[in-house]
Amino acid sequence: MTANALVPLDGRRGRRRRHVFDDTRGTDRSSRPLILTLVTFYPPAYRAGGPPRTVARIVDALRDEFRFSIITRDGDLGLSTRLEGVVPDQWVTTAGARCVYLSTRRRWMGGVLAAIHRTQHDTLYLNSVFSFEFSLAPLLLRKVGILPRRGLVIAPRGELDARALNFKRRRKRLYISLARKLRLLDDAIWHAASEQEADSITACFDSGARVAIAADIPIPPGPPATPPPKEPGALDVAFLSRIARMKNLDFAISMLGEVKGVVNFDVFGPIEDQGYWVECLRLAGGLPDNVTFRYRGVVEPDEVTSVLQSHHLLLLPTQAESFGHAIAESLISGCPVLISDQTRWRDLEARRGGWDLPLSRPDLFAAVIERCVAMNSAEFATWSQGARRIGREAADDPALKPAYRALFRTASQVSSSDVVGGRVAT
Numbered sequence: 075m076t077a078n079a080l081v082p083l084d085g086r087r088g089r090r091r092r093h094v095f096d097d098t099r100g101t102d103r104s105s106r107p108l109i110l111t112l113v114t115f116y117p118p119a120y121r122a123g124g125p126p127r128t129v130a131r132i133v134d135a136l137r138d139e140f141r142f143s144i145i146t147r148d149g150d151l152g153l154s155t156r157l158e159g160v161v162p163d164q165w166v167t168t169a170g171a172r173c174v175y176l177s178t179r180r181r182w183m184g185g186v187l188a189a190i191h192r193t194q195h196d197t198l199y200l201n202s203v204f205s206f207e208f209s210l211a212p213l214l215l216r217k218v219g220i221l222p223r224r225g226l227v228i229a230p231r232g233e234l235d236a237r238a239l240n241f242k243r244r245r246k247r248l249y250i251s252l253a254r255k256l257r258l259l260d261d262a263i264w265h266a267a268s269e270q271e272a273d274s275i276t277a278c279f280d281s282g283a284r285v286a287i288a289a290d291i292p293i294p295p296g297p298p299a300t301p302p303p304k305e306p307g308a309l310d311v312a313f314l315s316r317i318a319r320m321k322n323l324d325f326a327i328s329m330l331g332e333v334k335g336v337v338n339f340d341v342f343g344p345i346e347d348q349g350y351w352v353e354c355l356r357l358a359g360g361l362p363d364n365v366t367f368r369y370r371g372v373v374e375p376d377e378v379t380s381v382l383q384s385h386h387l388l389l390l391p392t393q394a395e396s397f398g399h400a401i402a403e404s405l406i407s408g409c410p411v412l413i414s415d416q417t418r419w420r421d422l423e424a425r426r427g428g429w430d431l432p433l434s435r436p437d438l439f440a441a442v443i444e445r446c447v448a449m450n451s452a453e454f455a456t457w458s459q460g461a462r463r464i465g466r467e468a469a470d471d472p473a474l475k476p477a478y479r480a481l482f483r484t485a486s487q488v489s490s491s492d493v494v495g496g497r498v499a500t
Contacts (some may be wrong), residue, residue, distance in 0.1 A: 107486035108141040110195035110224075112186065112208045116146035116173060118157050120375050121344040123316050124290065124399040125201050125231050127375070130169070131291040135475050137170035140482055144168070145189045145208075148175035151316075152344050181207055190221050196486040197225035199265075203233045204249055213258040225485035227286075229265035232396035234274040237416070238320060250278055259283075263485050267396040268418040286484065288477035289418070290397035292469040295406050298462065299383045304454035308336040309447045312385040312409070314373065314400045315392070317354070318346040322391045322414070322433070327357040329391075329436045330365050335447030337365045339389075342373045342381060382407040386454060387446055391433060392416060405465030408458040412442050419464075426460030 115122040117130050133142045148162040149155065156162060162177040163185070176185045186207050190198070198216070202209045209228070215221045232238055239246050253259055264285045266272035272285045302310070311330075315321040323341065330339055345351045358367040373381050378400075382388065388404035388411045395401070395417040404411050405419075411428035413419060422428035431438045449457075 106139060106141050107196040107482060108143060108194065109197050109199050109227075109482055109486075110190065110193050111142055111144045111171075111199040111201070112190075112212065113144065113146050113201040114205055114208055115150060116144055116175075117168075117375075118159065119147075119150040121151040121153070121316075121372060124397060127293075127399055128231075128290045128397070129201060131293075132478060133168075133170045135291055136478055136482070139479060142171035143193055143195065144171050144173040145186055145193075146173065146175055147181070148177050152346060187211060187215060187221065195222075195224055197227055197482060199482075199485075200226070200228040201231055203228065203230045204246060210249065210253075213253070214256075217256060217258055223261075226259075226262040227265050227481065227485045228259065228262050229267075230271065230275065230396070231267075232271065232394060234278050235271070235394035235396070235416075236274065236277070237393040239278075241319065254279065263481065265481060270418060271396045286477070286481040288481050289468075289471070289474060290399065290402075291474055292399070292402040292406060292465065293379075295462070295466050295469050296379060299408060301408060301451070301455050301458040302384055302386060304386055304449055304451045306448055306450050308338070309387065309443065310338045310340070310385045311387045311389050311443070312340050312342060312382060312404075313389050314342045314378070314381065314404070315390055316343050316346045317341075317351050319350050320393050322393050323354050324350075324357055325391045325433065325436065326389050326439075327354060327361065327367070329439045330443065331357075331361050332436075332440045333365065333443045333447070335364060335444055337443065337447065339365060339367050340385065341367070341369045342371065344372050378403055379407050382409040385409055386449075387412055387443075388428075389443075390414075391439065393433070402465060402468060405461045406469060407465070408462040410446075410457045410461045412439060412446075422464065425464055426457055427464040428457075428461055 111129060113125055113129050115126045117126055119126050148157055148160050150157060157175065160175045162175050163180045165172050165174050174189055190212055198212070200209050200212070212221060216223055259279065262284070264275045264283055266275055266285050266287045267290050269287060272287055275285055276283050313323060313326055317323060330337060361367055382404050388400065388409050390400060390411065391414045393414065393416055398417045398419060401411050401413055401417060401419050405427060411422065413428065413430050414433050415430045416433070417430065420430050422430050429442050431442070
């Protein structure tokens, strides 16, 4: 979606319109259920990583079967400026959805809640557990009847992973305790991107939580690209992610300090945690001469594939991922991956597409790097082809769309009696 795709609903800029949050006039009255979606950032925002892209791809995949209205911010992660081309505080048309990008002032004045209250919907779809304005406040007001009580789907987007809960632990544990005590989520269907995330949900909200598993939708594969030249003795490595402690950049830097051979290590991504970034820079300053560390800034979505295809390896020793969009895009691009075993992407070495290793063994990570350093073009091409094959299989998975269809149909139409054994019946 481009900025030019954001058009005020009456098609004319600059004139007064009806109440900004009245999303009822001109609404499609077809039988398609309306999914009112709350997400902190939404395209053209992209710096927040997976959630904006995930929701946009869900909309694109299901736009013929469901209607989507999106409530989000008018900015992007780590930026104080408004998204270019966005019309704030007004319902606009986007690619397959109607969307309101709320300004900071409007959000502080209860804009999220007003938008929910004035939007007829069948299902409320929350894309965070711990966001006050996009999760907790709507759930509290829904509980007491101020907001309408419709179907409820909540996607934690990795927030309930045990390692993620260790950051700001007291606040998160307090929230979970409050949500359970007030029974804010008793009627929710949880959207998990993997079995691993489903287990994290039930660990926090007991085994009776209703969980539907629907993997995130990767980008469509493009035409095959020629792998970059690979000379034995040198390796171009990319780290592509938000600069945050969960992504484990410090682990990658420390591990590279033990590697033999010439390694060019390029780091891409927005700096989310400035204090953590300072720690990483301090570690990078101690790297030996055979490792070149470069921060290359933020990559826009349409540049991700070309960045990955110009490197031999994606190094992402993340502490946890609910899905791992950077991993999926790397595989699809034909760039093998070296990742932790804390994601859904497993058994990669057996399929000649990469490696998923335990974080307790940095020596194994270093050994793989040295193995890749020693590869020639022919051997690297084999691994590049294997990575692309894994990525294509994930992107072409025929179960993706039916899983989302079942999730939203269940939330919109099916009673709790149709839920079996903690997993949503489909």
